[in-house]
Amino acid sequence: MTSPQPSFRQPPGPKDPVALGIDPETLETLRWLQREYGDMVSVYRPNGRLAYFVNDAAEVHRILARRHAKYRKGPGFERVKMLLGNGLIVSDGDVWRRSRRMIQPAFGRQNIHRLTDVMVQCSQRREQHWAALAKRDEACNITSETSDFALELILVSIFSSDYHERIVTQGENPFTFLSRDSTRDLSVVMKVRRLRELLTSIIEDRKSGKRIEQFDFLSMYLQAEDKDGNGFSDDELLDELMTLIVAGFETSANTLNWVWYLLAKYPEVEAKIIAEAELHLPDIGAVNSDALMAMEYTQQVLEEALRLYPPVWLFTRRSHEEDELEDYDVPPGTDIYLSPFVLQRTAHYWPNPNEFDPDRFLASDGNKKDRPFFPFSLGPRRCVGEYFSFMEMKVHLGLLLPRFRMQLVDESEPSLELGINLRSANDIVMKPTQR
Numbered sequence: 001m002t003s004p005q006p007s008f009r010q011p012p013g014p015k016d017p018v019a020l021g022i023d024p025e026t027l028e029t030l031r032w033l034q035r036e037y038g039d040m041v042s043v044y045r046p047n048g049r050l051a052y053f054v055n056d057a058a059e060v061h062r063i064l065a066r067r068h069a070k071y072r073k074g075p076g077f078e079r080v081k082m083l084l085g086n087g088l089i090v091s092d093g094d095v096w097r098r099s100r101r102m103i104q105p106a107f108g109r110q111n112i113h114r115l116t117d118v119m120v121q122c123s124q125r126r127e128q129h130w131a132a133l134a135k136r137d138e139a140c141n142i143t144s145e146t147s148d149f150a151l152e153l154i155l156v157s158i159f160s161s162d163y164h165e166r167i168v169t170q171g172e173n174p175f176t177f178l179s180r181d182s183t184r185d186l187s188v189v190m191k192v193r194r195l196r197e198l199l200t201s202i203i204e205d206r207k208s209g210k211r212i213e214q215f216d217f218l219s220m221y222l223q224a225e226d227k228d229g230n231g232f233s234d235d236e237l238l239d240e241l242m243t244l245i246v247a248g249f250e251t252s253a254n255t256l257n258w259v260w261y262l263l264a265k266y267p268e269v270e271a272k273i274i275a276e277a278e279l280h281l282p283d284i285g286a287v288n289s290d291a292l293m294a295m296e297y298t299q300q301v302l303e304e305a306l307r308l309y310p311p312v313w314l315f316t317r318r319s320h321e322e323d324e325l326e327d328y329d330v331p332p333g334t335d336i337y338l339s340p341f342v343l344q345r346t347a348h349y350w351p352n353p354n355e356f357d358p359d360r361f362l363a364s365d366g367n368k369k370d371r372p373f374f375p376f377s378l379g380p381r382r383c384v385g386e387y388f389s390f391m392e393m394k395v396h397l398g399l400l401l402p403r404f405r406m407q408l409v410d411e412s413e414p415s416l417e418l419g420i421n422l423r424s425a426n427d428i429v430m431k432p433t434q435r
Contacts, residue, residue: 008329011040011052018043020051020337022076022314024418030055030342039346040326051335052325055343057372059325063317063336065379070323074316074335080420082189085235087243088384098226099240100384106220107384112391113289114215115157119395120287122153126396130404134432139409143427146256146396147179147249153392154248158241160214162202174198178246179253196238203237217244244385250421251311251376252389256396258309259301261428262356263401264408269358270401272297277398284399292394300358302393303373308356310340310375313422341422343372406430 013033020026020043030053033041039055054060063071072092081090088099105111126149133140155175156163167174177191205211206222213219221240225231232240263270276298280291315338323330330336345353349372350360360371376383383389409431414424 008331009327011042011326011328012037013042017046017048018051019046020075020335022418022420024416026314027339027341027418030337030339034342034346040328042328045335049333049335050331051337052328052330053337053339054325055339055346056326057343057349060338060343060372060374061378062325063338064315064374064377064381067323068379068381070319070321070330071317071336072320074318074337076314076316076420083192084243084246085239087239089243089247096381099232099236100380102224102226102232103221103240103384106217106224107388109289109387111220112388115388116287116289116292116391116395118156119153119392120284120399122149122156123396123399124284125149125152127400127403130400130432131434134404134434139429140406140432141427142260142406142430143257143424144179146260147253148176149396150249150253150256150392151175151179151245153252154245156216157248157388158217158244159202160216160218162211162218166202167198175245179249192242196242199238199241200234203234217241247383248385248388251383251385252392254309254311254421254423255302255305255389256393257424257428259305259393259397260406260430261408261414261424262305262308263301264406264430265411266356269301269356273301273397274402277402281398287395287399289391292391292398295394295398296363297358298394298397299363299390300361301397302390303361304356304358306375307344307350307360307373308354309422310344311421312375312377313341313418314339315377340374344375346372403435404432405435406432 014036018029018033020029033043033053034055040059041053041055043051043053045051054063073090077090084090086095088096088103091099126145130140130145151173152163155167155173159167174195177188203218203222206218218241221232221237223231263273276295280294281287317336317338319330319332319334319336321332344350347353376386407430409429414426414428417423417425
């Protein structure tokens, strides 16, 4: 069955319906569409809905930044909403604008800098564990290690002492399944709902004054007010906290997982990061915002890893107003597919796109900002925690890399798991030795 002829200007594309989801088959389909039809492609999905795949850098920027108000969240967010509720990642319109304005101050740089000690402490715990593994000549599952590091860090940053006194009271972290189970199916949703009961009791104690006031994200969220002086309702607060927990650890965990893999494959890059870390972070006491900001080469490495392995490999939007992209019309109700993974590996934007080359992101490169790079999205919906993520990853690498040499147990490139997030399909295992 072929699709009807449109009465509007439509990009080229196949006549037969095309299935699109959030899965490996969709990535291959998007790559095929780009090869066959270019960077602006139209398809009809099996349900008859019109969809555009947009891989043109200027038009991606237009959709996400300049004309973002014409677009809302697209297909695929149903599963995310089941998991996280109507938090910042999922919400749209006035609900999203209110939440964003209330949350934004918590992620100001001065507040993030006050959490640097937490980043150091979590890195030190990894150091102690890795030193014990090295002493016993045991392997290190770097995928699990980076997940545990990032999950502990975001939970302590949100709950301070409540993390140790209320969350891991039995020695086990009840949130660990979030880093171990990537399916995001109904069983995971049910586990999350049980965790909301625990969070509710912590929130109630904070509100009642039973807990000493602490500096953490929970305190900042509790103090947040909208323009009318109203705070978050209990349900809104729970949704935003679950969103912060999941989004706050997954990006950093997945990125660090790939960075450790890449550094083991590129010893010359590893040596440069070590030299930079030894210059700016000669000891624990030197870890501060100025030192971390000075680690420009480490920033380049992180950005290049995010170019190759963006944590969110596919963004979707749905137009709710008429729009125009290039010389084509966008009717209301059109599904839009944008893939950082495809765009950031497109050769006419990134020469030798599959090669790991941190020098692409030289701070002195005046054209750096003009290149298509959106692992944290773009425009008003750009990830509010981007700066926090870069700071924690710099602390992690700056403290651990000079102390440990990590050798891959398996040299082959890991295959990709393409769900809501991009992960390595198999855990990356490495052999640590102390330098």
